[in-house]
Amino acid sequence: MLTRRHILAAGGGGLATLAMPSILRAQQVxxxxxxxxxxxxxxxxxxIGLAITPGTILRFVNRDPVNSHTATAYHPEIFERAARIPDGAMPWDSDFLLPDESFEVTLxxxxxxxxxxLPHEMAGMVGRIMVGRPSDTGWQGVAQDTGDLPEAALRAFPTVxxxxxxGRIDPEET
Incomplete structure (x- = not known):
């Protein structure tokens, strides 16, 4: 049951959100x-490359029938890697996903x-997401620190x- 306390806890904006049709509230996935x-x-x-709008939910799904995989952001908080995400963005690590398991993150x-x-970076299993456009306020481009990246990973990243x-780059197009 929705109470006044729920609305106030959401900063008052919850009422406007609830008044919108559900189709307008849905986030893009x-x-x-x-x-x-x-x-x-x-x-x-x-x-392997994707352009999205801010607030889009990314759902990583393991469709590999024989391997577990991770979706891990390059960031010092995760395995002490050099940051390759914008300043202020939250890093993520899906942990190991078995076949048909999934993980979501909102960027x-x-x-x-x-x-x-994590287990397949040396084989070039990397990806690049662009959130927004270079003209957006605060937009940060590709990180310049490539010191700890394997050559296969550097070759695999699609260009901005x-x-x-x-808008979307499938692996055979890179």
Missing amino acids: EVIEMRGTPRGERIWYNP AVPGVYDFYC EAILRQ
Whole structure:
């Protein structure tokens, strides 16, 4: 039951949200699949590059029948990696997802977010998300620190220009 306390706890804005039709309140959800060949000789995210609006929910789903995977942001708080997400953005780590398991994260801070699969980064299982556009206030581009990234990962990242042009990049297009 919704009470005045619930509305006040939400900063008063909850009433306006409740008054909107549910279709307008729904957040956009984009799915990123974790894929692999049946024998495990090739693994990837699909898409590997994606442009989204701030506040979009990303749902990572493991569709690989033989491997577990992670969706892990490059950030010092997670395995002491160099930050490759915008300042002020919350880092994430899905932990190991078994086949058909999923994990969700909402990205709100404008900029470029690079992420990787913990056990498969050396094989180039990485991805890049662009939240907003370079013209957005506070937008941060690609991190320049590449010192601890494997060569396969560096080669796999799609360019910001390609993501801007196409909106979504599947791995075979990189």
